[in-house]
Amino acid sequence: MYDIEVIEGRSYAVIGEGTPAYMFLKSMNSRLTMKKLASEPGEEISLTLIEMAKLNTRFKQSDYKRLVDVDLVKHRLSYEWNGERHVHVESYTFTDFGLEIMAAVKEEGDIEIPL
Numbered sequence: 001m002y003d004i005e006v007i008e009g010r011s012y013a014v015i016g017e018g019t020p021a022y023m024f025l026k027s028m029n030s031r032l033t034m035k036k037l038a039s040e041p042g043e044e045i046s047l048t049l050i051e052m053a054k055l056n057t058r059f060k061q062s063d064y065k066r067l068v069d070v071d072l073v074k075h076r077l078s079y080e081w082n083g084e085r086h087v088h089v090e091s092y093t094f095t096d097f098g099l100e101i102m103a104a105v106k107e108e109g110d111i112e113i114p115l
Helices: 020-037 049-055 061-071 096-108
Strands: 003-009 010-017 073-081 086-094 111-114
Touching: 003 073, 003 096, 010 020, 020 061, 020 086, 020 096, 020 111, 061 073, 086 096
Parallel strands: none
Antiparallel strands: 003 010, 010 111, 073 086
């Protein structure tokens, strides 16, 4: 997912252009942009767990949790009525910090995020 480096006794998540984490986040950003274009103004946009899995079949829920842990991605659990029963729906979207990191990686290259 992302590399972890220890620098002067502190751990950092290192995300660089071309890494699996960056490529996944780039795909996620593209998919969210497409959904935003097709949505109503002001509607909250997110990707379901199924949509996330389609972006990279090698990623696991633990990989998503790592992205949540470094505050790049926000996880939400909600309940919806499907006509017969309530079902829980997991969804993911970028945090503001995650969007800033994506822009910084694109401009500067590798980014170190304190853990």
